[in-house]
Amino acid sequence: MHEFSLCEGIIDAVTTQTRQQGFSRVRRVWLEIGALANVELDALRFAFEVVRDNTIAATAELDIITLPGRAWCLNCAQAIAVGELYDPCPLCGGYQWRLTGGNEMRIKELEVE
Amino acid sequence: MCATCGCGESEPVAHSHSQAQDANHHHPGGPVHDHAHEPRRISLEQDILAKNAEFAAGNRRLFADRGMLVLNLVSSPGSGKTTLLVQTAQALRDAFPVMVIGGDQQTARDAERIRAAGVPAVQINTGKGCHLDAHGVGHALDQSLLAEGGVLFIENVGNLVCPADFDLGEAAKVVILSVTEGEDKPLKYPNMFAASRLMLLNKIDLLPHVDFDVDRCVDYARRVNPDLQILRLSARSGEGMAAWLDWVRAGQRNELSQHIDRLEADLAAARARLIHGGGEIRRTII
Numbered sequence: 001m002h003e004f005s006l007c008e009g010i011i012d013a014v015t016t017q018t019r020q021q022g023f024s025r026v027r028r029v030w031l032e033i034g035a036l037a038n039v040e041l042d043a044l045r046f047a048f049e050v051v052r053d054n055t056i057a058a059t060a061e062l063d064i065i066t067l068p069g070r071a072w073c074l075n076c077a078q079a080i081a082v083g084e085l086y087d088p089c090p091l092c093g094g095y096q097w098r099l100t101g102g103n104e105m106r107i108k109e110l111e112v113e
Numbered sequence: 114m115c116a117t118c119g120c121g122e123s124e125p126v127a128h129s130h131s132q133a134q135d136a137n138h139h140h141p142g143g144p145v146h147d148h149a150h151e152p153r154r155i156s157l158e159q160d161i162l163a164k165n166a167e168f169a170a171g172n173r174r175l176f177a178d179r180g181m182l183v184l185n186l187v188s189s190p191g192s193g194k195t196t197l198l199v200q201t202a203q204a205l206r207d208a209f210p211v212m213v214i215g216g217d218q219q220t221a222r223d224a225e226r227i228r229a230a231g232v233p234a235v236q237i238n239t240g241k242g243c244h245l246d247a248h249g250v251g252h253a254l255d256q257s258l259l260a261e262g263g264v265l266f267i268e269n270v271g272n273l274v275c276p277a278d279f280d281l282g283e284a285a286k287v288v289i290l291s292v293t294e295g296e297d298k299p300l301k302y303p304n305m306f307a308a309s310r311l312m313l314l315n316k317i318d319l320l321p322h323v324d325f326d327v328d329r330c331v332d333y334a335r336r337v338n339p340d341l342q343i344l345r346l347s348a349r350s351g352e353g354m355a356a357w358l359d360w361v362r363a364g365q366r367n368e369l370s371q372h373i374d375r376l377e378a379d380l381a382a383a384r385a386r387l388i389h390g391g392g393e394i395r396r397t398i399i
Contacts, residue, residue, distance in 0.1 A: 002244055002275035009161050017155060027152055031161070038278050038304035085303035086336045095336045099307075105161040105278075113152045 003043040007051040010107055014057055018112050026057035028111035034102040036069045036085055069102030165279055168247035172282025175254060176265070180372025182365045183265045185281050187305060188289035189298070190271030193315045195223045197289065197348040198266055202232040204358050209365055210263030214253050216245040216270045223268065233257040244275035247282055262369050264361060273302035284364065285310035292316050292323055296330035303337045311342045313357060318347040 346353030
């Protein structure tokens with residue numbers, strides 16, 4: 001359940017930014033999470049509801065944007081789509097590929113007032 | 114549109130800022146307007162783990178300043194991490210300083226076992242926490258754990274999921290899998306095997322007694338991480354330990370030689386400054 005730690009990081013960053021820019025309430029938080037990132041989205045949503053309590057994000061809604069898994073196959077020398085870290089290349093069936101996207105864990109945007 | 118803060122207000126109607134905004138926000142000569150209750154979007158584009166990354170970078174500087182090799186040992190509970198560390202510490206402690214940080218939810222039992230092997234060990238109890246983070250490791254780094262040219266092993270909490278995401282400032286993650294576990298763990302917990310540089314397949318003395326297909330396990334691990342180095346060993350019988358100890362020694366020498374390169378570069382830069390700074394001083398020194 002490191003999703004709690006992740007949410008503490010989210011609330012910390014969100015609180016700092018909101019205060020620095022002179023606002024007092026967070027209405028919505030947009031996250032970008034890669035499809036292959038080491039995060040359980042249900043656990044993240046649950047943890048967010050617990051961790052946001054008694055902060056300026058206490059009523060904030062959480063929007064999660066999932067980013068697709070993308071990789072570069074060294075055999076085929078071209079970009080491919082991957083769904084899991086153990087997927088073979090859909091073109092050559094090999095595993096010699098490097099992830100280029102899909103492991104992101106980013107706070108994208110906030111709506112504040 | 115408000116040119117001062119870009120808040121989207123276009124009508125010059127009478128409105129006022131909240132107190133917090135007034136403090137650093139002025140519209141000289143113009144009407145003051147209120148956006149305390151108007152929603153506004155702020156773009157952040159910030160990594161969720163940014164703060165941990167900052168602490169990890171701080172730890173990494175401390176290690177680099179001393180030419181230390183730091184390894185983050187990750188595995189399920191019961192893979193034999195502590196036994197492996199005890200054997201490793203005993204084999205290497207006469208060659209260079211060996212130090213250990215042990216992470217567990219409760220008790221100092223692991224640190225006690227490792228101190229009994231004759232090396233400094235500090236226990237971090239994470240309480241309910243499921244992983245070590247860079248901030249906690251930074252706090253644990255007292256002088257007994259920092260030594261020139263030394264090797265620091267960080268024994269993470271037994272957990273194949275959560276520690277994968279948290280950089281502690283280590284040179285590499287080493288994942289330990291024992292043959293009493295399932296051979297398909299690299300597929301079940303791919304993030305950890307993808308994040309590691311070396312996999313130690315431990316307890317191979319038990320292979321005759323268990324249904325564990327080593328080749329299949331290696332194949333699964335390399336599907337997830339084609340660059341993963343793999344060593345087979347038994348910390349208990351000592352079989353395969355020599356290759357692991359050589360791997361650590363090579364890493365220690367590599368960190369130390371990088372440290373020497375940095376020191377030589379600093380020295381060359383200081384000499385250059387001295388020469389450019391004044392011929393008089395240069396003559397007296399040389």
